[in-house]
Amino acid sequence: MTLPDYAIEAEGLVKIYPATKTTPEMHALRGLDLKIPRGSIFGLLGPNGAGKSTFINTLAGLTKKTAGTVRIWDRDIDERPRDARAAIGVVPQEISADPFFTPRESLEVQAGMYGVPAKERRTMELLNALGLGDKAEAYVRQLSGGMKRRLMVAKAMVHNPPVLILDEPTAGVDVELRRQL
Structure with missing residues (x-):
């Protein structure tokens, strides 16, 4: 199997949020x-409102693009949406754990949602x-903010x-945890 040259490719990507009664049309x-080579670590920097989260949400399949082409691990998000989502893991900005x-x-529920067979799970x-091994059986509500971020x-x-x-x-983690992450 040949590995793709790029982890992520975006060409002519446009996202326009339509106007509402109270807000004008917004071009995110x-x-x-953008082409991000396979094996690289890439930082996406910009001010608030620059479209960083919109881009990430488009990659994750949470936001529908207005125009353009996006490929994740050489899988077009329009032609092969399920395969594209399987090729990406997203750690969101906000903590969302039951x-x-x-x-x-x-982790078991998440693995099940991705169809990972029980024998292949790495929980x-x-x-x-x-x-977090020593916290495997604690309730998420009992974890610190940093532990929730690691989860x-x-x-x-x-x-x-x-x-x-x-x-x-x-976001919201101490200096030591930043180094560990």
């Missing part, structure tokens, strides 16, 4: 052209790698995606 992305689940249960491997990273990795997107992964 204006013809974005407070009544344990970290182990959270404890991921929890241990992110320093979000683990959830993004349950299906072993070749592309990992971290949307402000160090």
Whole structure:
């Protein structure tokens, strides 16, 4: 199997949010052209409102683009949406974990949603790698903010995606955890 040259490719990517009664039409992305090589670490920087989250949400399949082409791991998000989503793991800016689940249960549910067979799941491997192995059976609501952030990273990795997107992964975490992440 030949690996693609690019992890992510965007050509002429446009996203226009339509006007509402109270807000005018908003151009979040204006013809974005970007190629991120496989194996690279890439930082997307810009001020608030520059379209960074819109771009990430488009990659994740959460926002529908207005125009342009996007490929994740050489899978077009329009032609092969399911395959494209399987090739990407996203750590969102906001923490979103069910407070009544344990970290182990959270990862098991996430793996099930991606169709990862039970025998191929790496739940404890991921929890241990992110320093959460000893909290596997604690409820998420009992975890510190930094631990919840690490759980979000683990959830993004349950299906072993070749592309990992971290949307402000160090927001609200201490300096030591930033280094670990």
